[in-house]
Amino acid sequence: MIATEKDITPAQWKRRSVLSFAVFILFLLLCFAGWNWLKKQPTEAGAIKPLRTVLNTNENIFYSLFNPGRLAQTYPKQFAVPRVRVNGDAGLGTDFDASTWRLKLIKAPGDTLFISLDEIKKLPKTDVIFDFKCIEGWSQVTHWSGVKFSDFVKHYGLDAQMALRFTGMETPDGEYYVGLDNKSMLQPQTILCYEMNGAALPLNQGFPLRLIIPVKYGVKHLKRIGTIAFSDDRPRDYWYERGYDYYCGL
Ligand SMILES: Nc1nc2c(c(=O)[nH]1)N[C@H]1C(S)=C(S)[C@@H](COP(=O)(O)O)O[C@H]1N2
Numbered sequence: 001m002i003a004t005e006k007d008i009t010p011a012q013w014k015r016r017s018v019l020s021f022a023v024f025i026l027f028l029l030l031c032f033a034g035w036n037w038l039k040k041q042p043t044e045a046g047a048i049k050p051l052r053t054v055l056n057t058n059e060n061i062f063y064s065l066f067n068p069g070r071l072a073q074t075y076p077k078q079f080a081v082p083r084v085r086v087n088g089d090a091g092l093g094t095d096f097d098a099s100t101w102r103l104k105l106i107k108a109p110g111d112t113l114f115i116s117l118d119e120i121k122k123l124p125k126t127d128v129i130f131d132f133k134c135i136e137g138w139s140q141v142t143h144w145s146g147v148k149f150s151d152f153v154k155h156y157g158l159d160a161q162m163a164l165r166f167t168g169m170e171t172p173d174g175e176y177y178v179g180l181d182n183k184s185m186l187q188p189q190t191i192l193c194y195e196m197n198g199a200a201l202p203l204n205q206g207f208p209l210r211l212i213i214p215v216k217y218g219v220k221h222l223k224r225i226g227t228i229a230f231s232d233d234r235p236r237d238y239w240y241e242r243g244y245d246y247y248c249g250l
């Protein structure tokens, strides 16, 4: 039988009201206590520790589920915007001489290569036209070209390095830096990029060489690569140190 208002006496009605109000107050108190507890927790890399633990747990789940064969959506060339937004200039200081630039590839301690842009341009060239997403909330379809990181790995014999978990990249002045898991680095749309819309990269968008990695948010697409190195431990990461997620996967 379905209960109707008639089935409840005024005394019962009162008791239920008082009870549900008490539960509501208890809930508010718990929220307040929880919030106070959270605020008192120590921070780790700019994030309150319990929240950092949640981010790290999410990272482990998404890293283990990552499918390197799954491609980000791509678009025909005419969908790419002609004027690409510029965002972030850390590590892009003006005291930079592009003519003497070499990519510093640290294969292992004491085993470093210095690679010119011409050498990189001799490797197979790939276009990537995808929806570039920034954590600030904007996105735009943009057109980039360069060498697949997986082709770069083949050419420079970096299999042992790829067996480690991370690649670290830094600007030449070390002012901006990111750490990237190697499964994402080897995804076929990850490129060391030297062209935007079919022309050389503008200086403020990373000339001579930047990273394009469609499986990650914009923060990880480091502009003006100076150094590439490899490690099993997390390389330092600019926005991670400021409280953001380390993984930043899409
Ligand atoms: N060197 C350097 N690279 C960087 C940044 C930066 O501040 N410095 N910002 C990142 C962020 S947050 C975004 S969204 C993209 C923006 O790339 P764009 O300027 O080509 O649009 O670059 C990334 N790479």
Ligand SMILES: [Mo]
Pocket (backbone or CB within 6 Å): 087, 088, 133, 134, 135, 136, 218, 219
């Ligand atoms: Mo961003």
